[in-house]
Amino acid sequence: MSEQPQEQGQPEESHQPFIDHLIELRDRLLRVLLVVVAIFACMVPFAADIYDIVADPLQDRLVEGAGMIATEVTSPFFTPFKTTFILAFFIAIPYVLYQAWAFIAPGLYKNEKRFAAPILISSVILFYAGMAFAYFVVFPILFDFFVSSAHADIKVLPDISRYLDLVLKLFFAFGFAFEIPIATVLLIWSGAVEPKVLAQKRAYVIVACFVVGMLLTPPDILSQSLLAVPMWLLFELGLILGRWVRSRPKEESA
Numbered sequence: 001m002s003e004q005p006q007e008q009g010q011p012e013e014s015h016q017p018f019i020d021h022l023i024e025l026r027d028r029l030l031r032v033l034l035v036v037v038a039i040f041a042c043m044v045p046f047a048a049d050i051y052d053i054v055a056d057p058l059q060d061r062l063v064e065g066a067g068m069i070a071t072e073v074t075s076p077f078f079t080p081f082k083t084t085f086i087l088a089f090f091i092a093i094p095y096v097l098y099q100a101w102a103f104i105a106p107g108l109y110k111n112e113k114r115f116a117a118p119i120l121i122s123s124v125i126l127f128y129a130g131m132a133f134a135y136f137v138v139f140p141i142l143f144d145f146f147v148s149s150a151h152a153d154i155k156v157l158p159d160i161s162r163y164l165d166l167v168l169k170l171f172f173a174f175g176f177a178f179e180i181p182i183a184t185v186l187l188i189w190s191g192a193v194e195p196k197v198l199a200q201k202r203a204y205v206i207v208a209c210f211v212v213g214m215l216l217t218p219p220d221i222l223s224q225s226l227l228a229v230p231m232w233l234l235f236e237l238g239l240i241l242g243r244w245v246r247s248r249p250k251e252e253s254a
Contacts, residue, residue, distance in 0.1 A: 024103060025103060028099040028100075028102065028103055029099075031099060032092065032095065032096050032099055035092050035095050036085075036088050036089050036092045037088075039088040039091050039092055040084060040085050040088035043084050043087065043088060044081070044084060046084075047080035047081050047083070047084040048080050050080065050083055050084050050087060051079060051080040051083045051084075051160075051164075054083055054164070054167060055068065055160070055163065057135065057139035057140055057143055058139070058143045058147075058158060058163060061140075061143050061144055061147045062147065062156055062158075063155075063156070066155060066156065066157060067157070068157065068158050068159065068160045068163065069157045069158070069159055069160070070159065070160050070161070071159050071161070072161060075159070075160055075161045076160070079160050079161050079164055082164065083164055086168055090131065090171075093124060093127060093128075094124050097120055097123060097124060098120070101116060101120055115189065119182060119185075119186070122181075122182055123179060123182050126178040126179055126181065126182065127175040127176070127178060127179060128175075129178050130171075130174035130175040130176070130177055130178030130179075131171050131174060131175050133174055133178070133230065134167075134170050134171055134173075134174040134175075135171075137226075138170065138174065138226045138227075139167070139170075141222070141226065142218075142222065142223055142226065145220075145222055146218075166218070169216065170216075170217065173216040173217065173227060174227065174230075177212075177227060177230065177231045177234065178230075178234060180231055180234040180235050180238055181234050181235075181237045181238035181241060182238070183238065184198070184235060184238025184239060184241070184242050185238050185241050185242045185245055187242070188239075188242030188243070188245065189242065189245050195239060195242050195243045198239055198242075199239060205232065205235050206228075206232050209227075209228040209229075209231040209232045209235070210224060210225075210228040212227070212228070212231065213225070213226075213227040213228035213231070
């Protein structure tokens with residue numbers, strides 16, 4: 001007797017034993033780690049140059065003759081390597097997301113898989129766009145403000161390790177903040193919430209954006225606004241895209 005064709009609403013593969021999922025997850029995490037380490041190994045000779053590029057937005061705004069300092073003995077050695085390793089992870093993000101997709105794909109329905117590739121590609125692009133926005137737009141404004149607001153008798157000499165911690169925090173904050181359209185579209189497309197309901201909660205979303213900005217950025221209104229306002233605009237973009245995605249099945253069935 002021939003097999004019945006697979007229904008649209010069923011996952012493509014049967015459930016695997018729990019231990020098999022753990023083994024597969026371990027294997028995929030190891031692959032991710034190996035790729036990150038390989039990229040890191042290729043960039044290690046350029047670690048000092050990479051840190052200089054990361055430090056340029058602040059270094060260019062310090063007074064002539066001033067520079068960064070190291071308050072810990074090991075900072076001059078470890079900070080450039082830490083910068084390079086984090087950059088290696090950022091570069092590997094497309095592969096990381098691909099491995100995540102390959103892990104969850106067998107449990108998805110066929111109609112869900114149609115949206116997987118666009119969502120995956122959009123997530124990578126938006127994350128990199130968030131980092132680029134932070135580096136080219138936010139950092140110059142932020143560091144101009146901080147350096148220019150220092151008292152005339154105060155010499156600004158930032159610590160290299162503290163500076164790296166700050167910029168990495170901002171990179172991650174803006175990278176993940178730029179994923180808001182994807183999260184909004186997924187909520188609407190899955191039926192978890194209606195676009196009209198989200199639009200009615202706009203005031204709460206704006207407040208939440210400023211709360212997140214307050215938690216993830218330095219404690220000043222400029223930094224918070226530079227994160228909160230793009231988050232709100234990205235939410236509005238996700239709302240528009242979510243309405244379009246939600247209306248497509250109706251148009252196709254008409």
